[in-house]
Amino acid sequence: MDPTTTQLEDARPTVLVIDDSADVHRLLKARLKQEEVELVSVTDPREGLSIAASQTPALVLLDLDMPGMDGFEVLRQLKDTPGTHHIPVIVVSGMTSMQDKVTAFELGAVDFVCKPFEFTELRVRLRSALRVHRLLQMLSTRAQLDGLTGLWNRAYFDQRLSEEVSRCARAGRPMAVAIADCDHFKSINDTFGHPAGDAVLQGLAKILRRECRNSDAVCRYGGEEFVILMPDTKPSDAAAVCERIREAIEAAVWPRHPERKVTASFGVAGTSQATPNNPAAFVDAADKNLYVSKKSGRNRVTMTELSPSLAGAPAAAA
């Protein structure tokens, strides 16, 4: 995933409407035609829950009084499920007692619109909820980005690593982690100044992003260290990607110091078959291999397969 292509720029956000009345769906379709939204209509609350989980809409419009499953129960489940709890929900209901409103907000609804609706009011409330959602998304993405390079940051990497490791472990998929460290970075800083050092980090980030695939997560790990998360990738393939990156870095010409080449060392670790559910083992092994690359002359890639014995090791003994 590339930070520049997240759903932030989603021009037509999806709005999921869960209401047992076919009339409501028809009316909303006509009345929200001018809005820049994609309406998904569901009359069955249970189907609504599963679509919310699979499509993660930008907004849910939820009826309360439905046969089969109460709207409050739908709301409770949406808010209790990790994949859907962040989706804003506007309750639309003919049940308009104060207690119903209070319950809806306490369960996590962002707004409450009474039925029969004034469509002008519904439209502006919908826009307002989408606007707030977009800003929150932007903030949470910003908190996961590195300011200098625009890559994902360490916090993002740590979270994504455990997610991907457990996913690959469950699915019996391979997985690899690569750590890259700029060689003699301190001397570049000392010789050409910190702005030149920053330009090198930005240039390295650009090369990393260009050479990696969309499915890889390229992160700044700290200082002059980068880490690449490569799900569904064998360590040998990961090493080949790193070799390509290494060559690209070596070949790059730096406007601030054309006479001075920049190189990087790499440590790669991974599993070719079943992935052990042990995120820390990947980082530790990649780090050791990086150390080997540094010790044996820098500007190279060192790769190892994670030992199968780690499969039985307790998870995350970091």
Place this chain on the structure above:
Amino acid sequence: MTHSTPPPSTPTPLLSEFANDPEMAELIESFTSELPERVQAILAAAGEGRVSDLKRLSHQLKGAAGGYGFPTLGEAAGRVEDGLRAASDPTAALNAIAADVRALVELCTRASTGKH
């Protein structure tokens, strides 16, 4: 504009508030054309004492009618629903709301697109 004069027995048509809104024309058309079916279902549920069906049908109509520009119809449906909710005993409920059901059915038969 020439209109054929309705026969004396025809009640005053009830027009949608959105009758002049082109975006709504088609929807109002399908709503009014489906109303006789809804009336049948409401009358059947009331006649056979199916209280929960009647509650659901009136609830749906309450929510929908206003959206199509028939707020009085929606309010009438709301009175039926409220009456059913308020009563503890189903038979008593049906008796208590008999007049409200008649009023609702009467409004439904008058609802019109305004075109003939």
